[in-house]
Amino acid sequence: xxxxxxxxxxxxxGHDTVGIIARVCTYLADNxxxxxxxxxxxxxxxxNMMMITDLSGKKKHFAEISKELEExxxxxxxxxxxxxxDIFDEMHRI
Amino acid sequence: xxxxxxxxxxxxxxxxxxxxVRTITMGISLINRIDSDVDRLCGRIYDKITKKxxxxxxxxxxxxxxxxxxxxxxxxxVTPIGLVGASACKSTEDFxxxxxxxxxxxxxxxVNFIGGYTALVAKGMTEEEKLLISSIPEALxxxxxxxxxxxxxxxxxxxxxxxxRLMGDVILQTAEATKERDSIGCTKLVVLxxxxxxxxxxxxxxxxxxxxxxxxxxxxxxxGVVKTxxxxxxxxxxxxxxxxxxxxxxxVTRVGELVAQxxxxxxxxxxxxxxxxxxxxPAIGDSVADILHEIGTEYAGAPGTTAALAMLNDQVKKGGxxxxxxxxxxxxxxxxxxxxxxxxxxxxxxxxxxxKLEAMTCVCSVxxxxxxxxxxxxxxxIAGIIADELALGMVNQKTTAARLIPVIGKGVGDHAEFxxxxxxxxxxxxNSFSCADFVNRRGRIxxxxxxxxx
Numbered sequence: 001x002x003x004x005x006x007x008x009x010x011x012x013x014g015h016d017t018v019g020i021i022a023r024v025c026t027y028l029a030d031n032x033x034x035x036x037x038x039x040x041x042x043x044x045x046x047x048n049m050m051m052i053t054d055l056s057g058k059k060k061h062f063a064e065i066s067k068e069l070e071e072x073x074x075x076x077x078x079x080x081x082x083x084x085x086d087i088f089d090e091m092h093r094i
Numbered sequence: 095x096x097x098x099x100x101x102x103x104x105x106x107x108x109x110x111x112x113x114x115v116r117t118i119t120m121g122i123s124l125i126n127r128i129d130s131d132v133d134r135l136c137g138r139i140y141d142k143i144t145k146k147x148x149x150x151x152x153x154x155x156x157x158x159x160x161x162x163x164x165x166x167x168x169x170x171x172v173t174p175i176g177l178v179g180a181s182a183c184k185s186t187e188d189f190x191x192x193x194x195x196x197x198x199x200x201x202x203x204x205v206n207f208i209g210g211y212t213a214l215v216a217k218g219m220t221e222e223e224k225l226l227i228s229s230i231p232e233a234l235x236x237x238x239x240x241x242x243x244x245x246x247x248x249x250x251x252x253x254x255x256x257x258x259r260l261m262g263d264v265i266l267q268t269a270e271a272t273k274e275r276d277s278i279g280c281t282k283l284v285v286l287x288x289x290x291x292x293x294x295x296x297x298x299x300x301x302x303x304x305x306x307x308x309x310x311x312x313x314x315x316x317x318g319v320v321k322t323x324x325x326x327x328x329x330x331x332x333x334x335x336x337x338x339x340x341x342x343x344x345x346v347t348r349v350g351e352l353v354a355q356x357x358x359x360x361x362x363x364x365x366x367x368x369x370x371x372x373x374x375x376p377a378i379g380d381s382v383a384d385i386l387h388e389i390g391t392e393y394a395g396a397p398g399t400t401a402a403l404a405m406l407n408d409q410v411k412k413g414g415x416x417x418x419x420x421x422x423x424x425x426x427x428x429x430x431x432x433x434x435x436x437x438x439x440x441x442x443x444x445x446x447x448x449x450k451l452e453a454m455t456c457v458c459s460v461x462x463x464x465x466x467x468x469x470x471x472x473x474x475x476i477a478g479i480i481a482d483e484l485a486l487g488m489v490n491q492k493t494t495a496a497r498l499i500p501v502i503g504k505g506v507g508d509h510a511e512f513x514x515x516x517x518x519x520x521x522x523x524x525n526s527f528s529c530a531d532f533v534n535r536r537g538r539i540x541x542x543x544x545x546x547x548x
Binding site: 009011037039040041048050052062063066081082083084085086087088089090091092093 | 095096097098100101102103104105156159160161162163345348349351352356
């Protein structure tokens, strides 16, 4: 359960532009959030990225990080979401 | 490790297919609040509810934000007030005082509905329970968030026809008392047979006397997700169809289980059950009727609908049961009319009648739900429809219920607007032949032979 699981999934969806990953990674580094894995695809011109991150060293509350990532997304014109990993684990792993 | 396709699938279900957790319902026992003075009783009820549910809404919102899954409703159910108020209430006004107290407590805690303005009268009514039932029109017309239910039958006890007859009158009085708003009071009033003690869904939610002090029950949903999954199975055989529904129900229920465990842990309240229900809303793409259409009936109500619904209901349970640690409540497909755009379209097309809906309730959870009928329907006819519905539950050993809305001043061809999740509905015709001589008999219908299992 999320009591122990400090992993979160960050998804970024939007038009592909220069520097999306850089902006997100900079934010994460500034907030001591470790990236465990990154994968991305481009479907129909849409940039689709997923990061698996470890929040155990985070300095802020989840809600604050979520809001700030949304702001970063607005600045570069993409949608950024952060969700606890458990929801995906529960749904796709028995 | 989770991959990008799995993440995309989950988020598409949430963003495009209306996947949500329909309700987190906190059940609160009021047994230890009972008092013989009605004002003191109200104070004690208010204190307990507002204390136990103080963090319910905030916790629900935090879980929504962190997991990215909407939790549409946060609600409370309480011990049936017919029991809690029995020692204090000497008049209908006394019961209405409790109703207003519950309404204030709901408002204070921020929940949208509170269930449990309830009388358990499957076999007989106490004087106090009669008072509570008689107070329902006033209670529902002078509050916003109260949900009321009357359990008038069960497989073990038979059907209390005195209560059913009384409910025919009470439903009409409630309709009259709220006629300015299309008789909306009746959308918050249900008559049940075999009502579960742990149902998280309104209007029939109450905290049964067999339950612990406080508990968390969760109702899942997801008609849109099932419908989208079935779009891939056009022309496929029944095995493929069933497998698809089961797998989808499993995924939907796992999210409910996660939310339930998380809410239970954060609130420090034991987890009770997951209600494995396909609960529609009036939103486009969140319809059980659309699933039936996808399975192959032109409209809900066409021949084949009952069989398709029976299969759907069974597969939802089979898929959901493995995904949940504890299952209860109503668990099955809901087929309300006003809360499901596909059902509304089916009625408007002339495909769906009250009688066909009655047949459909034999094979799915609950019963005749959110059906608007002409405002001049006689009380005895309403009681007759309720008796028919309860008989289905009694004989088939399942929960059935009737939530009928006689819309005062409106008739067939008109439309009723309830707003929000309660939706809107075309007025449906009811059989105009009389059952008054049947309904006006006194006493109860005895329990069926197969109830004697000891």
